[in-house]
Amino acid sequence: MTAPVVTGPVVTRPVVTGPVVTGIGIAAPTGLGTEEHWRATLAGRPSIRRITRFDPAPYPSQLAGEVTGFEPADHLPSRLIPQTDHMTRLALVAAAEALADAEVANGDMPEFDMGVVTAASAGGFEFGQNELEKLWSKGSHHVSAYQSFAWFYAVNTGQISIRHGMRGPSGVVVSDQSGGLDAIAHARRHLRKGTKLVVTGGVDGSICPWGWLGQLASNRLSTSQDLDQAYLPFDTRACGHVAGEGGALLIVEDGEAAAERGARKLYGQISGYAATFDPKPGTGREPALRRAILGALADAGAGPDEVDVVFADAAGLPRLDHEEATAINAVFGPGGVPVTAPKTMTGRLYAGAASLDVATALLAIRDQVIPPTINVSPDPRLALDLVTGEPRSASLRTALVLARGYGGFNSALVVQAVNGQRTK
Amino acid sequence: MTSNNRRVVITGIGVMAPGAVGAKAFWELLSSGKTATRLVTGFESSGFRSRIAAQCDFNPEAEGLGPQEIRRMDRAAQMAVIAARESIADSGIDLAGWDPARIGVTLGTATGATMGLDIEYRVVSDDGRLHLVDPAYMAPHLYNYLVPSAFAAEVAWLAGAEGPTAVVSTGCTSGLDAVAHAREVLAEGSADVMITGATDAPVSPITLACFDAIKATTPRNDEPETASRPFDLTRNGFVLGEGAAIFVMEERESALRRGAHIYAEIAGFASRCNAFHMTGLRPDGREMAEAISVAMKQAAVRAEDIDYINAHGSGTKQNDRHETAAFKHSLGATAYDIPVSSIKSMVGHSLGAIGSIEIAASALAIEHNVVPPTANLNVPDPECDLDYVPHTARERQIDTVLTVGSGFGGFQSAMVLTGPDGGAS
Amino acid sequence: MATITIDDLRRIFEDVAGADEGVNLDGDIIDTEFAELGYDSIAVLEAVGQIRRDYGISVDEDALAEVHTPRSLLELLHAYSG
Numbered sequence: 045m046t047a048p049v050v051t052g053p054v055v056t057r058p059v060v061t062g063p064v065v066t067g068i069g070i071a072a073p074t075g076l077g078t079e080e081h082w083r084a085t086l087a088g089r090p091s092i093r094r095i096t097r098f099d100p101a102p103y104p105s106q107l108a109g110e111v112t113g114f115e116p117a118d119h120l121p122s123r124l125i126p127q128t129d130h131m132t133r134l135a136l137v138a139a140a141e142a143l144a145d146a147e148v149a150n151g152d153m154p155e156f157d158m159g160v161v162t163a164a165s166a167g168g169f170e171f172g173q174n175e176l177e178k179l180w181s182k183g184s185h186h187v188s189a190y191q192s193f194a195w196f197y198a199v200n201t202g203q204i205s206i207r208h209g210m211r212g213p214s215g216v217v218v219s220d221q222s223g224g225l226d227a228i229a230h231a232r233r234h235l236r237k238g239t240k241l242v243v244t245g246g247v248d249g250s251i252c253p254w255g256w257l258g259q260l261a262s263n264r265l266s267t268s269q270d271l272d273q274a275y276l277p278f279d280t281r282a283c284g285h286v287a288g289e290g291g292a293l294l295i296v297e298d299g300e301a302a303a304e305r306g307a308r309k310l311y312g313q314i315s316g317y318a319a320t321f322d323p324k325p326g327t328g329r330e331p332a333l334r335r336a337i338l339g340a341l342a343d344a345g346a347g348p349d350e351v352d353v354v355f356a357d358a359a360g361l362p363r364l365d366h367e368e369a370t371a372i373n374a375v376f377g378p379g380g381v382p383v384t385a386p387k388t389m390t391g392r393l394y395a396g397a398a399s400l401d402v403a404t405a406l407l408a409i410r411d412q413v414i415p416p417t418i419n420v421s422p423d424p425r426l427a428l429d430l431v432t433g434e435p436r437s438a439s440l441r442t443a444l445v446l447a448r449g450y451g452g453f454n455s456a457l458v459v460q461a462v463n464g465q466r467t468k
Numbered sequence: 469m470t471s472n473n474r475r476v477v478i479t480g481i482g483v484m485a486p487g488a489v490g491a492k493a494f495w496e497l498l499s500s501g502k503t504a505t506r507l508v509t510g511f512e513s514s515g516f517r518s519r520i521a522a523q524c525d526f527n528p529e530a531e532g533l534g535p536q537e538i539r540r541m542d543r544a545a546q547m548a549v550i551a552a553r554e555s556i557a558d559s560g561i562d563l564a565g566w567d568p569a570r571i572g573v574t575l576g577t578a579t580g581a582t583m584g585l586d587i588e589y590r591v592v593s594d595d596g597r598l599h600l601v602d603p604a605y606m607a608p609h610l611y612n613y614l615v616p617s618a619f620a621a622e623v624a625w626l627a628g629a630e631g632p633t634a635v636v637s638t639g640c641t642s643g644l645d646a647v648a649h650a651r652e653v654l655a656e657g658s659a660d661v662m663i664t665g666a667t668d669a670p671v672s673p674i675t676l677a678c679f680d681a682i683k684a685t686t687p688r689n690d691e692p693e694t695a696s697r698p699f700d701l702t703r704n705g706f707v708l709g710e711g712a713a714i715f716v717m718e719e720r721e722s723a724l725r726r727g728a729h730i731y732a733e734i735a736g737f738a739s740r741c742n743a744f745h746m747t748g749l750r751p752d753g754r755e756m757a758e759a760i761s762v763a764m765k766q767a768a769v770r771a772e773d774i775d776y777i778n779a780h781g782s783g784t785k786q787n788d789r790h791e792t793a794a795f796k797h798s799l800g801a802t803a804y805d806i807p808v809s810s811i812k813s814m815v816g817h818s819l820g821a822i823g824s825i826e827i828a829a830s831a832l833a834i835e836h837n838v839v840p841p842t843a844n845l846n847v848p849d850p851e852c853d854l855d856y857v858p859h860t861a862r863e864r865q866i867d868t869v870l871t872v873g874s875g876f877g878g879f880q881s882a883m884v885l886t887g888p889d890g891g892a893s
Numbered sequence: 894m895a896t897i898t899i900d901d902l903r904r905i906f907e908d909v910a911g912a913d914e915g916v917n918l919d920g921d922i923i924d925t926e927f928a929e930l931g932y933d934s935i936a937v938l939e940a941v942g943q944i945r946r947d948y949g950i951s952v953d954e955d956a957l958a959e960v961h962t963p964r965s966l967l968e969l970l971h972a973y974s975g
Contacts, residue, residue, distance in 0.1 A: 102600050102603060104603070122911030126911060167580070172585075175674065176589045176596065180593065181596030184676070184677035186946055187678050188942070189939040191674070192678045193876045198642075198876070205877075206743050211758075215636065215739075253601045257606050260606060319633070321629055321632070322630070324624075451617060682935060
């Protein structure tokens with residue numbers, strides 16, 4: 045069914061059926077707030093620097109993408125501050141921005157019609173380190189009452205749902221760096237079953253000494269101290285990634301419900317998704333990323349020729365970069381689609397990574413420009429059309445976002461401009 | 469992917485529970501009404517307010533784990549893999565004969581590798597002395613503890629799964645929500661077999677300390693065997709537990725075609741959030757009631773069709789009152805006619821795992837037509853006045869079970885399981 | 894041992910649980926219910942925990958369950974500090 049709906053100044057759009065993104069909130073090393081992040085991203089501004097949150101000198105990796113200029117007291121009521129980890133505070137601010145962007149205020153919609161599905165990786169790890177420290181150095185009576193809920197993986201979903209009175213189905217997905225896409229996909233399942241609006245995505249961070257040790261143990265962190273050379277995905281000099289904190293939260297609504305309430309911003313549709321898991325190491329079977337790409341395209345009813353840009357996972361290690369390039373080229377042909385990794389500016393944000401990529405992809409579609417991958421000289425053997433240097437203007441309707449999690453998780457998501465809707 | 473809404477059934481069960489290694493021993497424990505709660509073992513606990521736990525006694529090597537698996541896996545992951553192996557054997561399914569792309573995994577956990585992290589933290593920080601923890605003592609598999617999606621990876625490797633794989637972590641409803649997630653993956657056609665369930669190994673000093681701080685656990689340390697008292701007037705908190713329950717779940721038609729034994733169908737599920745408080749519950753239970761009503765509607769069952777309610781029944785003053793209100797709210801006067809029990813009275817509250825352990829109990833109740841009892845229920849509470857099946861298991865034709873969960877963060881989940889012959893007509 | 898005053902309580906609560914906008918903690922709050930001051934049961938437990946850490950005073954749990962105002966908390970604390 046299509047019916048013209050008046051949105052904004054004199055534009056009419058057909059009603060979209062299926063999930064649409066109506067608001068975005070971002071807290072990232074590139075900026076606190078969507079437009080600040082987008083401006084920095086288009087400017088190719090690197091936001092990776094030497095860690096300031098603790099003295100990184102004892103550790104082989106010393107760089108990170110930190111969110112700077114964030115004063116919790118400027119954004120949150122004081123009663124929330126003692127009971128929240130730093131990354132939960134960022135999540136609450138991003139959720140508030142996303143809801144404001146979508147023009148949804150607390151109480152605007154029936155409470156059972158709204159849910160929250162976030163991705164997590166390590167939970168409120170910094171909060172947890174402080175509590176562990178008190179436990180073991182001082183004794184169990186020094187552990188805070190807030191530890192019972194400030195660190196666990198569900199904390200962001202819980203706190204967002206409370207702050208905004210959302211009583212519908214909610215959830216938390218943990219699949220390392222592919223969690224952001226899996227959370228959005230699960231939000232889509234809720235919308236298909238009748239929930240009208242879901243706050244989804246991820247905001248994450250474990251930039252504290254104990255979290256840092258955990259991340260070092262992945263053997264994937266770059267040990268380069270050179271800000272411009274530490275994280276070089278698809279480059280012959282690839283030597284690991286830089287970790288970061290932050291992410292993005294999206295307001296995803298049922299298209300018809302969004303039209304009914306007069307939602308003015310329709311950033312795009314969630315058109316297709318698939319998730320796969322790599323074969324156990326040593327079996328010699330093909331990594332499952334290609335199948336995730338094909339599955340997402342099939343789910344979207346889109347052929348490879350319709351994809352205008354790929355936001356890569358960009359692990360930044362030769363073997364993994366090679367796997368990703370191979371999968372992309374198998375589907376699109378060598379150099380067959382523009383590929384970019386703006387996460388070279390922020391670092392990899394764990395449960396915040398993929399939803400930030402989705403948000404960036406939607407902004408790219410909005411403004412018809414592909415943000416660049418910075419610092420990288422693409423290895424020609426990988427045969428990727430990597431967007432480097434300047435942002436590239438392009439006709440963008442369909443974006444594919446890829447995310448791979450440690451252990452073998454692969455997820456792929458297709459987002460499309462609203463006026464590019466295809467009927468199945 | 470189309471929303472086929474294919475039907476989903478449980479064909480294999482594996483359980484690692486306090487007092488019971490394996491589903492058979494688990495059912496024997498439940499039907500006996502014996503409790504597995506005792507004083508905490510394994511670390512010095514004299515300084516804690518609550519020193520009781522329900523712990524699993526098992527030897528990982530004896531249960532089939534190799535030295536490298538034991539080294540790299542936190543205890544919770546070990547329990548998940550052991551239970552997964554049991555469930556796969558129980559189901560009789562030959563996973564090697566399936567397209568790996570059609571096999572997936574969803575596992576639940578609330579506290580992840582908290583035990584392993586506590587142990588490793590002490591080393592690298594030298595018992596909290598070093599804020600800048602010492603990288604020289606970093607364990608090589610620490611990343612698996614940092615991010616618990618490693619649990620799902622381990623089970624996926626065991627099963628040869630290359631389909632959708634994830635961990636769901638919604639606090640104390642993780643065990644229900646993970647199975648519900650797997651059900652949706654199956655129902656929509658993204659996989660044909662899912663290995664799903666949950667695991668948690670939270671019995672460690674940091675967890676004891678934080679529950680002490682909010683006085684959520686029972687301090688009845690002089691009577692550990694009877695300390696978990698759901699619905700009893702003298703209840704004063706939950707007993708922390710650990711464990712895992714894993715299922716093989718299949719699309720129903722293909723399970724029937726291969727002649728699988730079907731324990732139960734996941735006929736309905738719904739979840740809601742309190743959006744009230746991270747740990748508190750309002751007494752009216754209306755969000756849980758809403759979840760129950762929606763799950764029942766999905767399963768096309770009425771209150772009169774429910775043969776057994778497997779309660780959350782954690783044994784805190786506020787939960788049992790909240791839950792009783794939710795049952796009355798959603799089921800009306802019929803709530804008084806349905807036997808309700810809490811197996812936490814026997815196996816404690818294993819946080820993210822218990823939802824799956826309770827699904828196992830519910831499926832086995834259907835299998836055996838026996839309602840497990842609520843142990844330690846001696847003094848009735850006027851605010852909790854339903855039939856909670858005190859002490860002794862009860863034989864009864866069971867075709868439809870409602871199982872519910874409630875957790876920190878406000879999560880409220882409800883699931884309806886029906887017997888293989890279709891449950892309610 | 895120092896006797897805890899209402900000012901100490903005010904400071905401890907603000908430290909461990911912040912302060913709600915629109916609530917004037919400087920006013921005469923001694924008989925105002927904690928819930929009205931924006932402090933839930935976790936905030937009270939955390940404050941009591943902090944008092945134990947700072948002052949060495951532990952209170953009876955059952956008695957604490959009946960405490961709903963700063964005055965009744967002070968009375969309980971004074972009873973236990975001898």
